[in-house]
Amino acid sequence: MNAQMSGPPDTTKLNWMTTRLDAALGWARKFSIFQYPFVTACCGMEYMATATSHYDMDRFGAGFPRFSPRxxxxxxxxxTISHKMAPVLRRVYDQMTEPKWVVAFGxxxxxxxxxxxxxxxxxIDTIMPVDIYIPGCPPRPENVLDGLIKLQEKIATEPGTTPKAWSATGVPEDAVRRPGRPPTEMPTGPSARPPELHAPHRPESHL
Amino acid sequence: MLQTLVERFPQFLLKTSAYRGQDTAVIKREGLLEMAGRLRDDPGLQCDLLMDLTAVDYLKYGRSLGSAPTRSTPSPLPYYMKPKPTTEIWERAVSNETYRFDVVYHLFSSVYHHRIRLHVPVTAADPVVDSLTSLWAGANWFEREVWDLFGIRFTGHPNLRRILMYDEFQGHPLRKDYPVNKRQPLIGPTT
Structure with missing residues (x-):
């Protein structure tokens, strides 16, 4: 007994423990989705229909929208995301803390x-990695719930204790991409536009 | 209404037309401020509301299939549509080659409930008209929009900047020679 305690740790047991922790973390995360709805257009009506009591997104643990990306x-x-709105969306995405997921709705x-x-x-996969695509113009609430369940599966099977493959510096490696579309250079770092241009703050622009 | 204009401003009028109760006057741009001021303040006219201010680009008017009202429709019309009679085609008082743009003003009188539309032809080389912000404060954003999308300048405007597109945008996207598929993203790929 004493020899076992003083020796090196049993790596097989550690691996087994890590996997179980990932599963537990994934299970906890997939039922506590705090979402940030970035609603810009008519799809928002379907989002509201899905979020409220008739279709009840809260059944899946996603009933708590947070209006702070942090x-x-x-x-x-x-x-719809316009080029003028794209830097704002990118800034919202950058403000979210890991782990984070992105759903393209519509x-x-x-x-x-x-x-x-x-x-x-x-x-929007030209400006940020996307995990789940929900097609439709706008998608039916059933379609949204289907996408949400697929997102839950993805969250549950994702390694929870290791950082995700993408970082703030480069191209996301495991981002879901349409076939045929080349990977996108994420415009970060000193070569990109100066940061004050990313989300122009013009408080008196209406005057 | 049009008769009053013809009597008072014969030197500014290029053409007047009335169609289905819509009075339209094509005027020279030198007379725009004076005519608009009189239309607003004259007790018999009192067009006190600037309903709309926009512009038209006649660069390809009548030349491409999509903008050719004189050609027959390529596909047969559905049963509930009648073929467009030729009288509905808008004939300008000036040539499309010389005067590329029309700045269009819609005025409405909340007293008499009549409306009038003013067309001001401008050239591509000198796309400048007088600003109406001194008469209607609401012309401010309209004129910024027209400048943003058509590149027509308004002299006397207090703050003639882009309003819909971002400041770094190059060109004016609603001009007919702006490429349809051209992209100018702030971030992300350019294709």
């Missing part, structure tokens, strides 16, 4: 939808 786990991007956030013009971002 307190949120999942970023729901709901609605075709506008998935691909740009039917917009193909000077103003619209052609899918």
């Amino acid at each position: 307190q949120a786990d999942v970023l729901f991007v709901v609605g 075709v506008c956030t998935c691909t740009g939808g039917f917009y193909d013009n000077y103003a619209t971002v052609m899918g």
Whole structure:
């Protein structure tokens, strides 16, 4: 007994313990999703229909929207994102703490939808990693719940004690991407635009 | 209404037309401020509300299939639609080659409940008209929008900056020669 205590730790037992901790963490996380709804367009109505009591997103532990990204786990991007709004969305994403997930809600956030013009971002996966895509224009609440359940599965199976593969410095390695789309350079670091341009603060711009 | 304008401002009017109760006057840009001021303050007109202020780019008007009102529709019309009669086509008083843009003003009188539309043709080389912010404060954002999307400047505007696009945007996206698929993102890929 004494020899066992003073020797090196049993690595097989440690590995077994780590896996169980991941599973427990994943189980806890998937039922306590604090979401940040970034609602910009008509998909917001379907989001509200899903979140309120008729479809009751709270059954899945996601009934508590936080309107501060620092307190949120999942970023729901709901609605069309314009190029003017994109730096704001990116800043919201950067403010969220790990672990964090992103849901693209509706075709506008998935691909740009039917917009193909000077103003619209052609899918938010060009500016941030996306975990779950919920297609539809707008998606039905059942479709949203399906996406939410898939997100729960992803959260539950994700290693919880190790940091996620993407970091603030580079391309996310395990981000879900459409086939055929090349990986995107994330504009961070000194080569990108100066930080004051990312979300222009113009309090008197309406004058 | 149009008769009053014809009597008072014959030197500024290029064309007047009335169609289905809509009175339209095409005027020279030199007379815009004076005419708009009289339309607002004259006791018999009292067009006190600037309903809309926008612009039209006639660069490809009538030349491409999408903007050609004189051509027949490529697909057969549904049963509930009648073919568009040729009288509904807007004939400008000036040539589209010389005067590329029209700045369009819609005025409404809350006293007499009549409306009038003013067209001000401007050239592509000198796309400048007088600002109406001295008459209607609401013209401020309208004119910023027209400057943002069409690149038409308004002399006398207190704060002529972009209002819809961001400051770093190059060009004016609603001009007909702006490429449809051109991207100018602040972040992310450019394609």
